[in-house]
Amino acid sequence: MSRPVPVEEAAVAAADAAALVAASPRPDRARWLDALAAVLEAHRDELVQLAAEETHLSTSRLDGEVTRTAAQLRFFAGVVLEGSYLEATIDTADATLTPPRPDLRRILRPLGPVGVFAASNFPFAFSVLGNDTASALAAGCPVVVKAHPGHPLLSRRVAELARGVLSDAGAPPGVFDLVEGVEDGVDLVRHPAIRAVGFTGSTAGGRALFDIACARSAPIPFYGELGSINPVVVTEAAARRRGPSIAAGFVGSFTRDGGQYCTKPGLVFVPDSDAGDALVAAIEEQLLLAPSQMLLTEHVTAAFDHHVARGEFDGRSILRGCAAVGETDPVVVTVDLGQFLDRHDYFVHECFGPFAVVVRYREDRDLSVGLVQVEGSLTATLHIEDSDDIAALVEQLSARSGRVIFNSWPTGVAIAWGQHHGGPWPATTSSIHTSVGATAIRRFLTPIAYQDCPPALLPEELTDESTVPRRIDGEMVSPSRLRA
Template sequence: MRTAHDTHEPSRVVSRDARSGRPRDWETSASTPGEVDAAVRAAADAAPPLRDREVRIALLRAAAREIAADGERIIAAADAETGLGVPRLEGELARVVAQFRLFADEVADGGHLGVTIDHADTGVVPARPDLRRYQVPLGVVAVFAASNFPLAFSVPGGDTASAWAAGCPVVVKAHPGHPHTSELCAAALRRAAGRAGLEPGVLGVVHGFDAGLLLVRHERVAGVGFTGSVAGGRALFDEVAARAVPIPFHGELGSVNPVVVTEEAAAIRAAEIAEGLAGSVALGLGQFCVKPGVVLVPRGEDGDELVRLLAGRLAEVPGGALLTERIRESFVTGVGERTATPGVTRLVEPSVDGTAVSAGLLTVDADGFTPLLGEECFGPLAVVVRYGSRAEAEGVLAGLAGSLTGTVQLGPGELAAGSPWVEVLARSSGRVVVNAWPTGVAVTWAQHHGGPYPAATSPATSVGAAAVTRWLRPVVFQNAPASVLPPELREDNPLGLPRRVDGAWRY
């Protein structure tokens, strides 16, 4: 957080071109304390109609339509502000549209409400009362937009979609790297709110560093979704914990996403693995939260060949602009610190040319691996760790913090017989990837995007249908007559919800 010698926050938020660094013809004001308070209170006032499932379904489906309809304008702004490229952003926008539709389907299904009924039973000792449980929305959710996904993890992203699906209005703290994109997306979502008969306050957007602090401290904010750096996320997490009434903080902070290549895999598929790994490391110039950052490769001729091929592929990757100047400066600093570590060899030297950077590859023996090398370096850099035994490799993995993903590349014999590496990686990863690559997070019912700290601050997922449960809390009604029960818990099940009754699922 800010210190006594920090300068005052700028009063203007300026949109900048990621490729040139120059200001674009768009700016807005940093939100004042009064504007943050007004946004939160407007969101709270807009909440009651969201309790209606049909309203939520209509809102989510309208959001998908409005974002798609304004896609060309949104993508143009996002490309200018992030430099991610139109093809990548077209895919991201399609993901956003699909995400809103998935959550509409989840609300229609109703399974997220967790309706559970245990009828009274006087034949047991002690006698059991009638108990009926379901989940209700927390209230206003504060969302912090991410730099690397100006659509899918920002104003129209999964946090907003899942909060709406839960029945929670949202106030987003826009990322300074794409403020114009944020406002265009907010306008589309407010149009969707109007089509669903809701007030525009159901989606608020605020700008500026101080606005984020005010959001997490606001008494009417009931939950926080964050995607960003370990330092920033931990500071906000501590702010939330220090509140008089702490609230849930679901943060995705940092991840090195280790990869293990076995001897058998290196012997049989060196070229294939090098090709896929280079693509995963360099995708989006390494600015994906699931970029492989630490790669364990066996010592020996086969491992040497794999590393040689990997270095060659990464050396061919065109340089480009990182998302913001601050990210570029952190990347350059991180590369310098790692290359200065004793025992580290630079196989591919990252270069910086104006706003553009290129990919890099470092290598170190397992016995020279240090905690610094196991920290995330956001950008197109990977560290290859050469191991001579399974014990050496497991020792490196044991020293890593929690990750979003863990990947293992196996040979055909290991696939047939089973591999202990799957269990090893599952101990500290939220998703285990076998003979594939972690970049690319499908939006589905089964997906989990999270992991042990610092990958996430809670066991919940930020991607997939299960993300809605972050913004709900359970309530049990005991011996309540039908006249006072919510429709979700009535005996005749007027909403047709899936329920667990006396221990058995009924649909």
Template sequence: MAVPVWSVDPRTGKQRGQAAVEAGTAEVDAAVRAAAGALPALADRGSRARLLRESARLLEEHADEVVAAADAETALGSPRLTGELARTAFQLRTFADEVEDGGFLDVVIDHADPAATPIPRPDLRRYKVPLGVVAVYAASNFPLAFSVPGGDTASALAAGCPVVVKAHPDHPATSELCAGLLRRAAETAGLPAGTVGLVHGFDAGLDLVRHPLVAAAGFTGSVRGGRALYDAAAARPHPIPFHGELGSVNPVVVTAAAAAERAEQIGTGLAGSFTLGTGQFCTKPGLVLVPAGPDGDRLVAAVTGAAGQAPAGVLLDTRMRDAFLKGAAERSALPGVDTPLAPDAGDGLTVRPGYVTASAAELAAPGALDPLLEECFGPLTVIVRYDGAAELAAVLDRVPGSLTATAHLGEREAAAPGGSAAGLLARLAGLAGRVLVNGWPTGVAVTGAQHHGGPYPATTSTSTSVGATAVERWLRPVAYQDTPPALLPAELRDDNPLGLPRRVDGVRG
């Protein structure tokens, strides 16, 4: 019997209408096999680039409809979602540029050298090839940029991999709409509609990661859900790469010099960052280390004033609201924890932001305060007061792997080569994939130098999910040795018929 998938309005908790039905094992199998059938057609880089550009164009052409659907299902608001759609279209075009450039194929040719030492060298030529069908697990908090038309889909298609997306239950109608646009784009580019598949349902997600034709997976979501899928991917008879973004506290360190110079500015900025989007960003600053003393007190007072004026907001669904309120209450009840601004329920289905405080001396050792080192999804942050470098270092030793780590430095600290500030940044680089100075981590630029990842539990791999190098997730290298020229792939021929950037005998060109 078909199980309906309902679109729900998070502002009221009421069903809007049926968006789809949950996929059974047979439906998942059909979607994966259709995607696998599209793999040969995706070998043409020109078709892939056209698919990505046409996807961006169709999203923009239907922007009003897409934004309205996403807002109705997520309550994220039209301004935020309009910006997210623009970002999504931009990253689709960015990957089209990468496809056309071809540098991601990483072509290396080393001609045979009988005189090479210590032994003669054979003719070796290497490039990267697509893994195969990619399973993409959509995120709750980004119905566009990290969902059906999002970064994992765009980077996989750029690599030459068809995708099957497991829709997030918080925005099924938006997912259906976007999948339809991407299928239209595929057909316009001369590719099979099965290049982009879509399935719904919890069991479908498990069937997808276990399917023998799925070659890799990308996930953005909770530690619990991501770890279950990661374990399933590893337990297969043939394990597959699982690129999961799971959870992050994104530590922030405010030095004594920074607090002395601009306590109020930092406190106001912190409040704006952890309440942005009702705290529903994976890069939300969730653990903030502030020096003890009057300057730190001024900073904390500024947080109270700014966060106290932030409006109540709606979370993505009632389950997340319940989890947030439970998590906030549990943290507030921990021994030695104070709650100067209590995060709690607002009117209707809204929540109000807040924060808790604790001492570094108590958090430095394993014990009752351990929950403060875990992500709480929603508008809550933890402020930890430290007294001196030793207490700061002791807490940082306990901070789990994160997507970001931030240092707020004094003017002289930031200008001095070496010294304590350089040591702090080096320490933070060991905790996170992106280190910020005198800024806030919410917001992730789509650019070639970006890295959106980090040590576990932030992610399960070393790759990025944002930026041009995300394409590397879905590729593997293959080397050809002493292969007759007539049998070489076009990418590896000496005459370079595809005009690819490459390195030949150690020389880039």
């Protein structure tokens, strides 16, 4: 199994490859992505076993994650072929306007080499060949991945397979490589060849790298997915009608794979009423049935235990599941609104692992006061009934999250054109972008306009003969009309 290369070597090779990768035809890049998906599937059993040994995640979960990762790669192959991601725009010359308009043609072009920091909790889908890598390659950018220390052997093997299949598919040398280590990660962000960074990880680590990216003599975009508490609101009507099913859904969601999801519902507001009491009792019952989990690393386990201990909860406010030997039991803390407000800094801090907080509220205006203390999140969830008047609540949650979910749970992020996986700080460093879905490709592209450019020098997608979706003189034109 080959080892990672030095940062300098990987970054320089990526810089050397950048022009070739950017100029590669879209069908070629789609073929590279399809080949990467196929090689993951061909080595599924070997890779799942490696991942299970290093992460303690179940083989069934990891097998499904391989399927998801292959689907992401193929999804971006389709995005590349479809072509609308380029935002191709043509304004034809018009001398009758004031001022006169020249021929203007605008398109998105690749930024250049991208550094990608792999995540611990998704050793396939947000790791070496995860969504950041897939979207950057689709955009036409070489990628240098910084492996996560939680699964080094898996990372090396996936990188080895990726290098081989990309070479066989005709991709330029330097289009993809892997580095390791904290210092190499810092050096990668600082390296002048790197033009953008994608990161999934802790708020502290992401913020440190974000500051380095901004402090460069020529700052670069840093797209960090950091911390998220993912608030949930249960109305009185919903608690009264569906309390047991809400409790089961909540416990299933926040304990899934040891609560090690960025979309884990970590803060739930429930009514301070008989229906709310019944809901909390049902949560306690479900906790006793919930599986425990060995967490990803010793560091994650220690951080989880420290966070719970720091709370100094009494026996009335802390609910626990039943852990097997060597595993971590799920924990729910219940507080009233006053207690939440008194220690909101603690309660809104993301705890990675199976930990969640339930806050009891009396009136809608109390709920609104509580939500003001919640920072930006990837998701916000509402459990409601048709009779609820919640327009103001939806607006408040929309301002604090990137995705609002109704009568469901946030764990599980669909791969789709309409998906948005982002949110206000500290959920991400750039709330206008997503790390999942078709528009994730936009992070690694930059616009350029050509004025009165000779047709022979235009990108193929801006020529009069191109059939990619585009806007011509302000009107969206479909591929079928372009061919007519």
